[in-house]
Amino acid sequence: MTNIAVFASGTGSNFDALAEAIDRNEVDAEISLLVSDKPSSKVVDKAKERGIEVLSFHPGDFNGKAGYEQVILGACQEHNIEWIVLAGYMRLVGTTLLTPFEGRIINIHPSLLPAFPGKNAVGQALEAGVKVTGVTVHLVDEGMDTGPIIDQQAIRIEEEDTEEDVQQRIQQVEHVLYPEVVGRLVKGEATKHDKAGITERF
Numbered sequence: 001m002t003n004i005a006v007f008a009s010g011t012g013s014n015f016d017a018l019a020e021a022i023d024r025n026e027v028d029a030e031i032s033l034l035v036s037d038k039p040s041s042k043v044v045d046k047a048k049e050r051g052i053e054v055l056s057f058h059p060g061d062f063n064g065k066a067g068y069e070q071v072i073l074g075a076c077q078e079h080n081i082e083w084i085v086l087a088g089y090m091r092l093v094g095t096t097l098l099t100p101f102e103g104r105i106i107n108i109h110p111s112l113l114p115a116f117p118g119k120n121a122v123g124q125a126l127e128a129g130v131k132v133t134g135v136t137v138h139l140v141d142e143g144m145d146t147g148p149i150i151d152q153q154a155i156r157i158e159e160e161d162t163e164e165d166v167q168q169r170i171q172q173v174e175h176v177l178y179p180e181v182v183g184r185l186v187k188g189e190a191t192k193h194d195k196a197g198i199t200e201r202f
């Protein structure tokens with residue numbers, strides 16, 4: 001059984017999707033730790049309801065990123081975490097975590113990266129007038145949504161779509177794609193594409 005940590009700060013719909021896929025034995029892993037930089041977020045309550053250990057904190061209480069990431073690292077080591085799964089954790093990960101977890105941190109982003117990185121990816125896509133957007137799962141590096149891509153799925157944007165419509169369809173895709181990718185990762189069956197276009201299994 002692989003121990004994973006989910007980092008999240010939002011409503012936790014991706015956390016739910018992953019936890020439910022684990023309950024159905026579709027993913028051979030356990031969410032052993034939930035890390036959140038928003039102690040009042042819904043995902044924190046959801047994790048507590050499931051009896052999952054929660055580490056939540058206010059970043060402002062620490063002396064910079066290295067300060068709180070050192071605490072996170074300690075908790076990850078204590079729980080023998082093998083993979084860190086970002087699901088709506090809206091902060092850049094620093095070297096304190098990236099170095100010991102190199103190639104072991106993934107993120108889900110609501111666009112077809114490298115298009116529309118950062119915040120409000122759905123709004124950015126609508127603003128740009130694209131007809132296709134989607135979801136990307138990628139390895140995390142020091143950049144903003146820049147790491148090697150593991151998987152992507154596209155959705156169409158229709159003429160009459162509101163931002164909410166697109167957001168909803170994006171999340172439907174995320175809730176299937178993310179558990180699938182985590183399932184492959186823990187079995188050692190995922191592949192990544194680097195910037196030179198080389199596909200590698202890891």
Ligand code: GAR
Pocket residue numbers: 008009010011012013014015043087088089090108109110118119120121145171174
């Ligand atoms: C997800 O849609 C995820 O793609 C996005 O935050 C949402 C969290 O929703 N992440 C980013 O935008 C990262 N740049 P959830 O709390 O319902 O899982």
